[in-house]
Amino acid sequence: MYSLFRKEITSFFGSLTGYLVAFVFLIANGLFLWVFPGTYNLIENGYASLSPYFQLAPWIFLFLIPALTMRLFAEEKRLGTLEILITRPYSLLQLVWAKYLAGLFLVVVCLLPTLVYFYSIYSLGNPVGNWDSGAAWGSFIGLFLLAALYVALGVLASSLTDNPVFAFITALILCFIFYSGFDFVAAMEVPMVVKTFFLNMGISEHYDSVSRGVVDSRDVLYFVLVTGIVLVLTSLFLRRKQQNLKRQLKKTGFLVAVVIVVMFIGSAWFFRIDLTTEKRYSLSTVSKTLLEKLDAPIKVDLYLAGDLPPGFRQLQRAVEEKVQDMDAWADFRIQSVRKDPYDISNNDERNKLFNQLVNLGLQPTDLRQNKEEGTVTKLIFPGAVLRYRDQLVGINLLKNNPSLSADENLNNSIETLEFELMNAIRQVEQGDKEEVAFLSGQDELGDPETWDIRQGLSENYTVVDRTAEQLFQNDTLPKALIIADPSKAFGEQEKFYIDQYLMRGGNLLWLFDPVQVSLDSLSRGETTIAFPRDLNLMDQLFKYGVRVNPDLLQDVECVLIPVNTSPVASQPKFTPAPWYYSPLLTPAEDNVISRNLNRLKSEFVSSIDTVGKNPEIRKSVILHTSAYSRKIGTPEQISLQSINDPPAQELFHMSNIPVGVLLEGSFPSVFSNRMTREFNPLGIDVLDKSEPAKQIVLADGSLIANKVSRRNGQVRTQPLGYDEYSQQTFGNKAFLLNAVNYLCDNSGIMELRSRVFKIRLLDKVRLREEKTFWQVLNVVLPLLIIVVFGLVFHFVRIRKYRG
Template identity: 55%
Template structure:
């Protein structure tokens, strides 16, 4: 067997065609990866990854591997040496195995020079070495498995004929069909169960999984089973005259039945190895549990597809596909994913109406400026998906857009949140009854119109209601969370007791309190107003829970711009944007699942808060702060728009990250412990509780953070989106933040923790690429080819020297 193995190696590398085949493979690969414009081009993509190589390799291998295997048995048949081999003391397994291993070594040697691509991307990374090494080696493993199947198919094709050209064409056709043909058939209008089975027989589904850097035991078994199948077919083909038809069919039947039975056993008993640095393809336990509860086939339509997509959005689309593939692995019923190109889905004349229908459904489009041969064009894309299950649907919008961040960072944030967004969508679709979230009333809190936008956003997951403290006393267990939104009237003790007892029974509270009163109407009309402390009779209660609200106002260098009339007296108004330090742009904590990957929050007249008390049973986490350049001013004080013309000295903004929002988690004690309760006139038979179970509450020192702007128009009330600044036309992160905050309060499954997952942004050094692009192109084009040529010279020199005597 070893002698035959050496013969095959010597024969391949002893002929010019062997080097020509490998050189053409390396040259074509290098051109597509480093020179030609397109989806595979590494410098144009801008990311430190070899995804282009692993995406292109199955198609390049369709020509390389048949060229390697076409002569292995066909040439033996043509020259008559096959009969000689069959008379040697070699079993069918040894004969086929020797040739197969030789072909495998040849292909492995052809892959060796491509490690230069890895070195180049490693050096071009920003910083150097930012490529995910583990994922790359895992992808190379997948490429090796792909080559293993192609080689076994090539050997089988070569055993069927004595013509090398026929063997090449037959091998190419069979490999192509096995790679993508099953997917094509599965796409026909056939039952979904049959389609899933057919798709699983093709190479594409399994190679896509492994080429990401994830080794699933079922994929590994598939590759080994398919290699074994074609090697068995090759043996039967070669030794057809030695076997009776009954023996051949029997051997083949036993193999198929045994492998099928083993595949069924592995369906529910498998393991996965994630080679990626951040384990980004390993689903959290919360996600697995949600997917295991999927009891009916689900449909996910993804609208992020098209040949014109830039590299960043192609990467996002690939991440969406991979995430859904991972979730389908654990799903109790199949998850059918379809990628849709909105531009190809309808005729151009119907496109506008189709786009409007998608927007009305909840999909958020974004404009892209795309460079083409004819110039620059604007294209509307929908980075969104619609998940359908149980006759209902949920829209998932992927793109996280913070205008202060570069596009690559926003797209990476979008990728980080994919698992959370899809897991949340499936949980919403499977919940049978919505929990109630209540806004407290009775103390001149924000009106239903002022919280209309956040209420609409929360209504997807919850029943949003408005209640009084008496409702809370009567049925505290009816409400999952209670929001106290910007009260203006002092709380009587009975109402405080209702909130306290709600917390003592495990209820979740969100306090949005303004400790300082400022009249915005007076400011806008008279240029000056007075800011003075507001007494809501809540300071003692919040202090007891662990928070003190200060009677001050924060001024921040990072603030909102407002229009100011800068025209001289008597001239037409001329409005110029100017910084208004009393409108800080608050920073959500990136270490918390509530604020991670969110835009800053818009605020007006915010006070500071402090964490107090030493209750070891309560964990305190700051959720929201000012910037690193801020300060506090004590009240009462005059506030005037004239301050814009005479701003405080920059040196005064020395306070860093002043807290304005905090999360409290743990066991709380009652404010009313050891107090007489007779004067509260409690319901008969009510027994107060003085210690709470594990629960949560949030405190914010600005009540208007959750309020949307309301405008009266002749056509009715106009509701502006929460966080929308009509002067800069920018939407800040208020709505997303408080939707997350409510979900965190109501969530005990740990689903919100998925928002803290991090995927490192791996980019190429654009400056180095711009200055050294030609050098790296020549290096990756010429060096691999020169390596093969040098190998050929050395190999043949040693071979001639050995056999010269």
């Protein structure tokens, strides 16, 4: 067997044909990956990743491996030496294995020079070495398994004929069918059982997983079993003249039955090893639990499709990979399908689809690309639609924080993919919606002012209005209570019911202003006085662990407002000026509620201090000012004229002043050891300590208020966080939705937002200055390695036979 193996190696490298095949393979890889512009170009991709190489490899292998294997048996048949080999003292299966291992060794020899790409990406990382080596080596395992199966198919094709060219064509067709043919069948309108069967039969379904650096026992089992089957079939074909057809069919049927049983067992008991540094392809326990509850397939229509720049292609691939991870753990099929709206040639039909996507909550964005014909702008939807039974849920995939770079925004989008997808699944899977209540009775913001946040909450919750007393008039308590900018002081009865709601595990979201400012006076250009507002809440919040201070904050990072800067009696000329009393608040990056969010627009915000050392209460700052802010005591005179006489910059010496705090744990009751009969007409039991509960305190009631205009009896609302002057929408709505989701989350799904992936980019400066060097290195050096290998090989042979 070893002599046959050595004979094939010697024959391959002893002829010019072998080196020509290796050269063609390496040149094709080098040009596509380093020179030719397009999807597979590693330089254009901009990321310190070899994923384009592993995406390209199956297609290059389609031609390389048939060329390497076409002579293995066909040449023996053509020369009449196969009969001589069969008479040797080893079985046909041993003969097949010798030829197979020789072919696999030849592929490995062709692959080894491509390790130069690994060195190049490592060196070009920003900084050097900033790449995921675990993912790369894991992907190489997938590439080896793919090559092993391709070689087996090539050996089979070579055993069917005595014509090497025909063997090459047959092997190419077989490899193509196994890689993509089954997928074409699965893409047809066939039952899901049939679709799943054909997908599992195809190579791409298994290679796509392993090529990311995820070793799934089911994928490894597939490659090992199918490779073994093909090799056994090859030996049966070679033996067909020695055995009758009935006996061969019986052996083949038995073999297939054994393989099916083994694959079924392997599918029931499997393991996955995520070799990536950050375990980015591992699902959390929360996600697995949620997927186990599904009782029907899920389809994800991905509208991030078409001709996209590298960053969007990275996001597109990340979505598809995350769907694959979900499918690996679900009992029912979960698949993603790319859908490019611009494939619809009819403008009316395309606009109809755009309207449907907007109605599902997807946010469009303009994509500008520089092409040969100039700058091309088109509207794209960086989102997806999840379909489960007859339910549709829109998912916005792109996180767009104007204060971050495009690469950071894309990375943040990839970090939150699991949360976004699992949150959508939770929406379609959950039964009765939990109740979230807005407190009423204290002159809080009305429906028009909270319309946008109510619409957002209604997707997951039943939104109701309750007075403090009404909280206890139903059989069940609301999951969360939102106190939205009250202006009337709380009585002891209202405080008591809110306190006892908290004691029973209720969750509170406080948004109120401890300082009162007359906005009407300011809008008329008049001077107003900011003075403390007594809502009679300070003692209650102090008991829970926070103090909301009756001060005002100014911040250099603030909203810009138009100011008339033209002289008196001349044409008005409006220019933007900073309004320091409207800080752009920064969400904390170390909390699942607030990380990866845009800044929040605020208006006359105050500071918050945490107080007390109760070990049963955890306190986290989730919202704060920028690094350049200051506090102003009240009462304070406020006028728009202060814009013309701004405070000195050195006064803004305070940084990250807390304005939003999360409290978690068991809270003491404000009414412990107090007589409560007079403000407890319902006669509820008074609890002195709460069950585990959560509170969020925000020192600005305007954070939850959307702008409302009333004209001619019509009420018009603007999106929450929208700024008319800059025409951008800040992160108020996303932050508050996350806040409520966190308060109501018992499953831990919000923890999925805590995942952090490192940005791994190529050094753009080095690429710009050294691009030609790296292109030449990665195209020429692999060829030189083969040349050196050939020279050494021939030198050793000459020396051996001369001796």
